[in-house]
Amino acid sequence: MGVTVRIPAPLRRVTNDQDRVEVDAENLADMVDAMEEQFPGIKERLIDETGSLRHFVNIYVNGEDVQFLQGLETAIKASDEVSIVPAVAGG
Amino acid sequence: MAFASALKCRECGREYPTDPLNVCEFCFGPLEVAYDYEAISRAISRERIQNGPLTMWRYQDLLPVDGDHAVDLQTGFTPLMKAPNLGRLLGLDHLYIKNDAVNPTNSFKDRVVSVASTKALEYEFKTLACASTGNLAGSVAAHAARAGMNAYIFIPADLERGKVVGAAIYGPTLVAINGSYDDVNRLCSELADTYPWAFVNINMRPYYAEGSKTLGYEVAEQLGWQAPAHCIVPSASGSMFTKIWKGLKEFEDLELIPKVHTHMHMTQAAGCAPIAEAYEAGVTRVRPVKPNSIAKSLAIGNPADGYYSLKTIQESDGDATIVPEDEVVAGIQMLAENEGIFTETAGGVVISGLKRLVERGAIKRDEVTVAYITGNGLKTLEAVEDTVRSVTIDPTTSSFEEQVLNA
Structure with missing residues (x-):
């Protein structure tokens, strides 16, 4: 069993219209690479030319913004839930 | 509506139809409404605007919906007041207050929600929803009531009482979340992917955000068809800040006003100032923070429009000011005691930020300066309760003289 990743619309x-995917990975950078193998084209949508997370993409591990953790180096394990969420306007 | 031609990604420029979309499928960049400005320039004129309603809908040619069918609580065209007393105190001869606290639900949010709810009805959504730091909550609930829609409102559990009651009274489903606004936002993004609701600041966002442009148009019109030298604006996500600038630039491009030389100044409170901190550090990437601020309406730790706000500062040769938490209430008092306007904490951030800007020479005495007051003080009584006093006496002349006059 791998890590569950919530996919935004x-x-x-x-x-292929899946709202959750499972991947085996030890950190977020690996996770993105593993997803790219299953779903070609997903990586360029998340990661910019310099290898950083795109400006308007937020990734959360168990509800915590990874910018408060170790960014793409953040470790993940099988029971974790990862969410990919586009930036949202204010309220 | 006729003039909104597409949605366009602000990052990669890809175009999409004017659907309930907010994010580019290719780069995740935010989508923004694109207009046929040539057609607008043929239709619009100062006279046409002046003959329109005394609300934000006088600018409907520049909004992405059909104004004749607007969900309209008579929002906008709020007073732009000369502020001679505060001006004298600060050393400004031409200080104006844009008092947007007098909108139907007592904040500028009615502008964005009026557009978003109108668009939601156009798309035949039955339910209006939002994540809110408080002001948006009341506005969405009120517009849903007016439009006959259901409403789901999500707020952080620690909001001020006035904002909670001020939203609940309109009869929405009000859900308080154990967490910060950023947590609420993340939850709502997930819900927006699951339920067929119009989340005003998620899937309605491109349309919603355009409503704030009217804060730029109005000030320019009220100043006699010219842009001010300085705008002082409170920021949370940074959306309104960028849209005031966009509004002024559109008026310039349409030759409704002369060339714009406005400096856009953003103010944030120290307990949540991610955009201003990025500005001070000279970087374009806004690092999120965990908010801990008295100014709850500005407490967005991960501001979606932070990047574009920094661009607005750069384009307008403006700046960003961080107001210490203990100066927020002083700003509220300064405005109340000098001009008779009671603002919420965000307005306190604006007035104390303005004072700092003048003190450091960023604003000159003879320059036309507009401070944006975007929310009403009755919503954040907790912030100032301890600073005010009243005396209770028996109904006799002697107690009045003893306990009040000679106390």
Whole structure:
């Protein structure tokens, strides 16, 4: 059993309409690579040319923004839930 | 509506139809409404605007919905007041207060929600929803009531009482979340992917955000068709800040006003100032923070429009000011005691930020300066309760003289 990743609607075209996918990975960078193997094209949507997370993409591990953790180096394990969420306007 | 031609990604420029979409499928960049400005320029004129209603809908040619069918609580065209007393105190001869606290639900949010709810009805949504730091909650609930829609409102559990009651009274399903606004936002993003609701600041966001442009148009019109030298604006996500600038630039491009030389100044409170901190550090990437601020309406730790706000500062040769938490209430008092306007904490951040800007020479005495007051003080009584006093006496002249006059 791998890590569960929640896929937001704008990315579901790439994941064949799946709203959750499972991947085996030890950190987020690996996770993105593993997803790219299953769903070609997903990586460029998340990661910019410099290898950083795109400006308007937020990733959460068990509800915590990874920018408060170790970014793409954040470790993940099988029971974790990862969410990919586009930036949202204010309220 | 006729003039909104597409949605366009602000990052990669890809175009999409004007659907309930907010994010580019290719780069995750935010989508923004694109207009046929040539057609607008043929239709619009100062006279046409002046003959329109005394609300934000006088600018409907520049909004992405059909104004004749607007969900309209008579929002906008709020007073732009000369502020001579505060001006004298600060050393400004031409200080104005844009008092947007007098909108139907007592904040500027009615502008964005009026557009978003109108669009939601156009798309035949039955339910209006939002994540809110408080002001949006009341506005969405009120507009849903007016439009006959259901409403789901999500707020952080620690909001001020006035904002909670001020939203609940309209009869929405009000859900308080154990967490910060950023937690609420993440939850709502997930819900927006699951339920067929119009989340005003998620899937309605491109349309919603356009409503704030009217804060730019109005000030320019009220100043006699010219832009001010300085705008002082409170920021949370940064959306309104960028849209005031966009509004002024559109008026310039449409030749409704002369060339714009406005400096856009953003103010944030120290307990949540991610955009201003990025500005001070000279970087374009806004690092999120965990908010801990008295100014709850500005407490967005991960501001979606932070990047574009920094661009607005750069384009307008403006800046960003961080107001210490203990100066927020002083700002509220300064405005109340000098001009008779009671603002919420966000307005306190604006007035104390303005004072700092003047003190450091960023604003000159003879320059036309507009401070944006975007929310009403009755919503954040907790913030100032301890600073005010009243005396209770028996109904006799002697107790009045003893306990009040000679106390």
